[in-house]
Amino acid sequence: MAADQKALKATGRARPGGCGARTPSFGVWRTAIAVILLLVPHAAPVIRASAPSRVISLVPAATEMLFAIGAGPQVVGVGSYDNYPPETARLPRVGALLDPDIERILSLRPDLAIIYDTQTDLARQLQRAGIATFDYHHAGIADVTETLRRLGFRTGHTSEAERVASTVENGLARIRTAVAGLPRPKTLLVFGRERLALRGIYASGGVGFLDDMLSIAGGENVFADVKQQSVQASTETVIARQPEAIVEIHSADAPLGHEAIQEEIRTWSILASVPAVRTGRIYYLVDDRLVIPGPRIAEGTRLIAAVLHPGAVK
Amino acid sequence: MLSAHDVWFGYDARSPVLRGVSVDIASRALVGILGPNGSGKTTLLRLLAGTRSPQRGVVTLDGAPVAAQSRAALARRIAVVPQETQLAFDYSVAEVAMMGRYPHLGAFEIEGPLDAAAVHAALAATGTGHLADRQFTMLSGGEKQRVVIAAALAQISDSVEDTGTRVLLLDEPTASLDLTYQLEVLSVLQRLNAEHGLSIVISTHDLNLAASLCRTLLLIRDGRVVAAGASEAVLTQDSIRALYGVDAEIVDRPSGGRAILPVRRTGS
Amino acid sequence: MKSVRRRLVGTTLGFGALAAAAVLLAPLVGSTRISLRAAFDWSRPFADNPDAQIFFIARLPRTLAGASVGALLAAAGAVFQGLLRNPLATPFTLGVSAGAALGAMLAITFHWSFQALGLSAVPAAAFAGSLLAVAIVYALAQARHRGLSTTVLLLAGVTLNAFLSALILFVQYFANFADTYRTLRWLMGDLDISSYEPLLAALPLGLASMAVFAWLARPLNLLAVGPDSAESRGLNVTAAQRAAFLSASLATGAAVSIGGPIGFVGIIIPHLVRLIVGPDHRLVLPAAALFGAAFLVGCDVLARTLIAPIELPVGVITALVGGPFFLWLLIRRR
Numbered sequence: 037m038a039a040d041q042k043a044l045k046a047t048g049r050a051r052p053g054g055c056g057a058r059t060p061s062f063g064v065w066r067t068a069i070a071v072i073l074l075l076v077p078h079a080a081p082v083i084r085a086s087a088p089s090r091v092i093s094l095v096p097a098a099t100e101m102l103f104a105i106g107a108g109p110q111v112v113g114v115g116s117y118d119n120y121p122p123e124t125a126r127l128p129r130v131g132a133l134l135d136p137d138i139e140r141i142l143s144l145r146p147d148l149a150i151i152y153d154t155q156t157d158l159a160r161q162l163q164r165a166g167i168a169t170f171d172y173h174h175a176g177i178a179d180v181t182e183t184l185r186r187l188g189f190r191t192g193h194t195s196e197a198e199r200v201a202s203t204v205e206n207g208l209a210r211i212r213t214a215v216a217g218l219p220r221p222k223t224l225l226v227f228g229r230e231r232l233a234l235r236g237i238y239a240s241g242g243v244g245f246l247d248d249m250l251s252i253a254g255g256e257n258v259f260a261d262v263k264q265q266s267v268q269a270s271t272e273t274v275i276a277r278q279p280e281a282i283v284e285i286h287s288a289d290a291p292l293g294h295e296a297i298q299e300e301i302r303t304w305s306i307l308a309s310v311p312a313v314r315t316g317r318i319y320y321l322v323d324d325r326l327v328i329p330g331p332r333i334a335e336g337t338r339l340i341a342a343v344l345h346p347g348a349v350k
Numbered sequence: 351m352l353s354a355h356d357v358w359f360g361y362d363a364r365s366p367v368l369r370g371v372s373v374d375i376a377s378r379a380l381v382g383i384l385g386p387n388g389s390g391k392t393t394l395l396r397l398l399a400g401t402r403s404p405q406r407g408v409v410t411l412d413g414a415p416v417a418a419q420s421r422a423a424l425a426r427r428i429a430v431v432p433q434e435t436q437l438a439f440d441y442s443v444a445e446v447a448m449m450g451r452y453p454h455l456g457a458f459e460i461e462g463p464l465d466a467a468a469v470h471a472a473l474a475a476t477g478t479g480h481l482a483d484r485q486f487t488m489l490s491g492g493e494k495q496r497v498v499i500a501a502a503l504a505q506i507s508d509s510v511e512d513t514g515t516r517v518l519l520l521d522e523p524t525a526s527l528d529l530t531y532q533l534e535v536l537s538v539l540q541r542l543n544a545e546h547g548l549s550i551v552i553s554t555h556d557l558n559l560a561a562s563l564c565r566t567l568l569l570i571r572d573g574r575v576v577a578a579g580a581s582e583a584v585l586t587q588d589s590i591r592a593l594y595g596v597d598a599e600i601v602d603r604p605s606g607g608r609a610i611l612p613v614r615r616t617g618s
Numbered sequence: 619m620k621s622v623r624r625r626l627v628g629t630t631l632g633f634g635a636l637a638a639a640a641v642l643l644a645p646l647v648g649s650t651r652i653s654l655r656a657a658f659d660w661s662r663p664f665a666d667n668p669d670a671q672i673f674f675i676a677r678l679p680r681t682l683a684g685a686s687v688g689a690l691l692a693a694a695g696a697v698f699q700g701l702l703r704n705p706l707a708t709p710f711t712l713g714v715s716a717g718a719a720l721g722a723m724l725a726i727t728f729h730w731s732f733q734a735l736g737l738s739a740v741p742a743a744a745f746a747g748s749l750l751a752v753a754i755v756y757a758l759a760q761a762r763h764r765g766l767s768t769t770v771l772l773l774a775g776v777t778l779n780a781f782l783s784a785l786i787l788f789v790q791y792f793a794n795f796a797d798t799y800r801t802l803r804w805l806m807g808d809l810d811i812s813s814y815e816p817l818l819a820a821l822p823l824g825l826a827s828m829a830v831f832a833w834l835a836r837p838l839n840l841l842a843v844g845p846d847s848a849e850s851r852g853l854n855v856t857a858a859q860r861a862a863f864l865s866a867s868l869a870t871g872a873a874v875s876i877g878g879p880i881g882f883v884g885i886i887i888p889h890l891v892r893l894i895v896g897p898d899h900r901l902v903l904p905a906a907a908l909f910g911a912a913f914l915v916g917c918d919v920l921a922r923t924l925i926a927p928i929e930l931p932v933g934v935i936t937a938l939v940g941g942p943f944f945l946w947l948l949i950r951r952r
Contacts, residue, residue: 117794132794132795133795134795134798135791228796228800230726230738230739230740230800231729231730231731231738231739231740232731232732232733232738232739233738233739233740234812234813235738235740235808235810235811235812236800236803236804236808238800259927262927262928264928267927267928268803268928268929270649270676270810270922270929271675271676271680271810271812272648272649272650272672272676272677272810272922273649273650273927273929275650275668275671275672275675275676276649276650276668276672278668290729296731306675306812306813307671307675307812308664308665308666308671309664309665309666309667309668309670309671310668310671314665399850401846401849401850420852421852421853421854422852424852425850425851425852426852428850429850429851430846430847430850432844432846432847435843435844435847436844437842437843438700438703438704438705438841438842438843439700439705439842439892439897440892440896440897441839441842441843441896441897441898442896445839445896445897445898446843449839449840449843449851450851452836452840452851452852452853453851453852455836457833457836458832458833460621460622460623460626460900461622498847505851519850
């Protein structure tokens, strides 16, 4: 309304937009003013946050992204579980998904906080304190590059973010090409299990970034039909679905020696009728790049592709 | 004869509850242990039953020390009836009475016709035979107490060869009962003593119960025996004063026996 | 009144048939269709026979685990109720399952990895935790009273429960989200043992406990009338209470190590059984064990078939059955 009135005053006529006969600049100016005035309420935070100088992040993937796009110097606090890149070691910790340390966060006087989209209470507290928040949404691989770009825009590193995102996309595309046309083994992608026992097996369902990784790496998820990010797989389900390959991915916070890994792989041997067990296609991978949906995700995907298609991918 | 010889006992070794108490319970005796609350009556019953051992002195049954006998053997001769019985689960009268047969059965032995007969007879003797299939918790106070007495009876009823002393110990048997039920229980006890030849020992603080039921009395105060002997001889104004610190009138009842009427506290 | 012997035979046969039916039928049911003929085709090598593998690795151990855990928890529940003279007592009242939960949580959070007596880290740690809880409660109850006071036992158990729960929360602070979630799932019960080893490991203890339960049946009857009168009937009350506490606690510890702390079995089954056979423990204990086995096997079948291929934790099913049952009990009370 206000914009129309202004436009009206400017031209004496209620005609939004310019038309061919008039000087383009007039219509352009009107539109520009209208747009600016419409956006003013929203512009403030964007203008304020366009170059935040004190950023904290509770999300490991987001922390990696910040450093990858060159926003490292702006980071003043990281999450409890963040350990990459090494520079994070000397930064103060502000908690994580379950236990954000609001006092710590406030004491660091951030002007941007990257939090999980599910941390609604925290978001409210931060808003009350006048701290801008960036909601991190954890879903598919596409969200990784999208988040990279959004973070780049938010922290004033748009072009670096674009570069990093493109690198990731290219990396993924290269893997896709390498495995194109190759037979896609039915794969059980396990991300959690009790040690030395086939109990509490958590596998990737048909949605989520783990499933995306598997797909790109040239594998077909045995649980593709289950539209959940995680499935607790019972022994019966595993035998019934007859996976041709079993890939276990674990973060590196509990590193295992070679012998221990072999023992873990042997735990599956009881399910002798499963093709993966019969042919020995059981892989136990320990690497953070596999479990953090961040800038190194293409490298993680490559690790999976390398075990599923050793000939085509290194 | 069930006897306590100069027994001393304390739950805490330093503060004795009983100090040098002696009592003889002959066959067919009807003994009352009379005293105020806290005088050690219940403890004395436990010592007589053999469930506790005296720190000094000895309890003997037919001459043999009670401590030397097995729990089961002792339980077959001496049974205890508590003041009140609270069941944790809903047993029937017959089941409660049958529990008395525990000392007669082996670890995994199931009760047989002998046990069933003993229970049947015991219920009949206490006038509760018709209640056998009822739930115990649904009975009146007097009926419950009579069933528990029946269980105790079934516990100590034995084969004919055994002619040793058999004793029923009752801890304040009528304290929580209404008047009607009190009289019920008393008449059962008298009958058991007269017809079945049981020795009956009751602990009570009720003077008139002691006077009317018991032939022999043991007066206890602060763990010591104040007087002992035949009821008429023992229950005097002096002994009552010594026991309760109360002045009482002792009157003859028209129906026989005596009644004790407390009048006032012994003033000073 | 029917003789106890006849009733005992009838009860055992009746509930035994129920348990047998459950154990025989449960492996035939599942989220996957299998061919029984193929499963029992001995000519095919086992390693090439998915139907046989599903039957003998996925379903049968699970069914047997359900039967064992159900029997142990139900019988232990009945024994605890007799010991504490309270029909509301459960196998978990005295802190045994809290100890097991702490053990399991430590194993999960700190990624312990070892094998002990045929058990992997989590069940072994859970059992060790339960033993610790039993030892502490027992020591506390002994210290304050000559013999074993059930009142002190109860107080000690409840206190230990509270303390261990606090410890569990404390340990949880060190756990990341995934480990916390895994512990939570363990707390809801899981019978998918996929091998017979845990059952064999628990067998000696389970059988020993059951043997002691058999001996305890009559003493528990006597205790139900009152510990003092039980003493005067010739029962060594302290010995019986000790035996009851230790055997029931160890049985519970074994059950919880295999399948996690599955609730409601230890309290519903004794109640239901008493409604059917009466309060005589000589009937209640075997009936509870057999009915408990059948019940838990049934709940596990529901857990793995209701929303297949997603599995519900079996503890959720027992709770969904148990809650309404208790409401019904409360309402029907005269």
